[in-house]
Amino acid sequence: MGYQQELRRSLGVLGNISMGFAVVSPVVALYAVSMVGTMIAGPAWVWALPVVLLGQCLVVNVYAELASQWPLTGGPYQWGRRLLGPSFGWMSGWVWQFAVMFGNTTVAYLAAPWVFALVGVAPTPGTMVAVAAGILFGCMLVNAFGIRILSWFVSLGIAAEAVASVLVGFALLLFFREHGFALFTRTLGAEELSGGSTVMAFLAVLAVAGWGFIGFDACVSTAEETKDAGRQVPRAMWWALLSVGVVVILNAIAVALAHPDPAAVVAGEDLDPVTTAVISSFGSWSDKPFVLVVLIGFLACAMASQGGAARGVYSLARDGVFPFSRYVRKVNRRQAPIGGLVASTVVSCSALLLGLNATAIGSLIAVGTAATFLPFFLVSLAALIARLRGTWVPSGHIRQGAKGTLLNVLAVLWTAFEVANVCWPRAILAPPGAPWYQVWAGLLGTGVVITAGLVYLLARRPQDKLRAAESA
Template sequence: MRESVAARDEDVGRAADGPQDADASRLQALGYRQELRRSLGVLGNISMGFAVVSPVVALYAVSMVGTTVAGPMWVWALPLVLAGQCLVVSVYAELSAQWPLAGGPYQWGRRLLGPAFGWLGGWVWQFAVMFGNTTVAYLAAPWVYALFGATPTPAGLVAVAVGILLAGALVNAYGITILRRFVSLGIAAEALASVGVGLALLLFFREHDFVLFTRTLGAESLSGGSTALGFLAAVAVAGWAFIGFDACVSTAEETKDAGRQVPRAMWWALLSVGAVVILNAMAVALAHPRPADVVAGQDLDPVTTAVVHAFGGWSDKPFVVVVLIGFLACAVASQGGSARGLFSLSRDGAFPFSRHVRKVNRRQAPLGGLVASTLVSGSALALGLDATAIGTLIAFGTAATYLPFLLVSLAALIARLRGTWVPSGHIRLGAKGTVLNVLAVLWTAFEVVNVCWPRAILAPPGAPWYQVWAALLGTAVVLGTGVLYLLVKRPHDRLRGTGPAPAAQPAAP
């Protein structure tokens, strides 16, 4: 049997105990030198995860789609998905406690199952994050139009989304300190738009009883009369609401005492966002004057309708401003995470054009990764050029993200069962961890299939065929190109298997 990963990394775990430079020592033991600025505390790391999961983006982007496909009862999809994602975080917590590195899925996969699997997992995860940036930027664009009272067009939404991506790259280029401040502003907006507004709607402006959440209001007609199929579509859409907690891992090399703080930050980010999203989903539905209009597709912005109906017309623009700030903070934080993932892959020479992508500017920001991720995220916006693509891009971004969740959970489970990985960080769940790992694999496998399933009800009437098939096509293209590059260029040959990654900078592929 191969040497146990836990035994190999025992000396690495000891490096975490000691003076303030213990993080740099541990990073060096894992094969890397400190290149990014390590200045985040646990609250800063939680903020990154909270901003990327984002209650505003999680709910306000999907409430209309969820209500349309399953009626008010769609809110029950949210706790179901949250429970499933808690299984994933339990696996991620053990891994990040042992290997607190940027580019987690890539770094973990190569140590658990070898360089080829690790590289492919990193490739898939990296594109998932970049396509997630595409979705966030696109979903933010309608709020820009709402701010100015303009009517959006498909091409106009794409143009605004491109502008958001470019602005986000600029903010990130100024380093982690500016990014942290921008994210803090977004969290303040989140607190007002999500917690404050949600509680007010629920406590003082209810129009309906809680029995509303047992009704579909005819939404099942879009699924051939099947309530179950409509609810499955809602579960697919709700999947978007609880991704992004892995942004805490992306900034692991900029977080102090990362082996302890990153797992803690992931749990705080996911659970706090989960509570706020469920609260707001119920509050918006109960305060909406005509939920049947949302089901019928006559109200494309049920959140604003509920807020304006409750607080009056004066609240329209201020509410839009606060929500837009939340979206922009999410976009900026998500771009920062994708750039750091590219940096992690490229410093090992394991990504196309690595010599350029791995560059760090004088502010210790991953500039090459920012440029590359902005280009990839912007190119995926072409999906929305011919027709509005809100439901399509939600499915597209969600599918791309759940696939690496599955790959990481599967790699961890296989290594556990082989006995080649016994968690050796400060989080060790033992036999319970194995059970949770099995459930995490089952959950993520189900959700990958569910989200990738082509559904015309998630695209506007008359939308081009590629919007209906976007989730499946996107994951197939990412996997296919990754396997092809793996076979032709063999980037995994540059890696040193499951041991510490090389500190040297290999030549670019």
């Protein structure tokens, strides 16, 4: 496809699946949103999970056709320029790249409390930011040793996921239930935070639950390091999303049924319902081992996510269309995109400033989710427009014809709804008395990224460089 092979193509389909599984991560997905979801809509929040999973299946369907035909690192950028031209492709890549980097910020920030829980120290907003920054730099060092070392750490994280998610989830569900399944028809008064409206509460939960199913595109990020990528990457995306989706829903149900007092979570008295359910079921001895296993899962997710971000930056920089491309495109002797690693780490660390003065869990989830759903929407929209124009007929291993067009329409509608829903400013996603910019975090984050991209597009005109390269 016009590129010299610079990255090490050593991953099989299982390795590619593991990258996607680690980034979607049932541990990160559930433990990040269970408290927020329960506070907003009570135990009934779990119904948002299958809705979001179904919507994301529509997105994967579009991504699978595109990855089958163009299995390249930096998918939204590479696909957008081929579907609707250099300007749209560059903007899609820009937005997607910052979405992944902001996602890294969120994962590192959510991992920080588990570090404090492991050592038994109460965190402050400032120390949370400092530890999260340390996690990002540590993950950068691991990634710098290349895809094989990264794959090894990711495999360790998946083993931790198996313990913390699958085994613990089944044990809670089968042996430690405190409530009946009728619990999931109750909100326990949580809708009062949304003005007494259960509809508004459910919309807010859909926004939060979106965070749980957004990492499958990491399989695309490592496409140029995967053998037979045109066939294997689409399969890996489906396996990653569906396997994580089943585990997340299983654990959300198990934790709610095993929790001794769901009303305390709704009232904001229990800020870690997952750990409470585990310790009350298995006993106090399980506290530290459980925290350690969960922390390993978070770190694996952070490493895999950061690896994907670095490869996305590398994809833009090797075409000379990213700021400081000369330095960002560098690959070290271990065939790791070291320039992209440094650039993505710096950007991810800068976003941690959002939580410097007040706890920012809900706000960072909103930023990460909004920034990620926007490129989902742009890619789905580009694919649909190109189909309807007749300028793109899928020619990879996956070709769905008229059914693909219908599913593409539904993917555009779903992602457009979720972008608007996540960006909607909600005070309930920020702690009481939080600064205004946390309430508006989703809209501000996407607005800043889009504005900066448009300024760069007009000032530096990277699209001209892409057109010249295509003509040559």
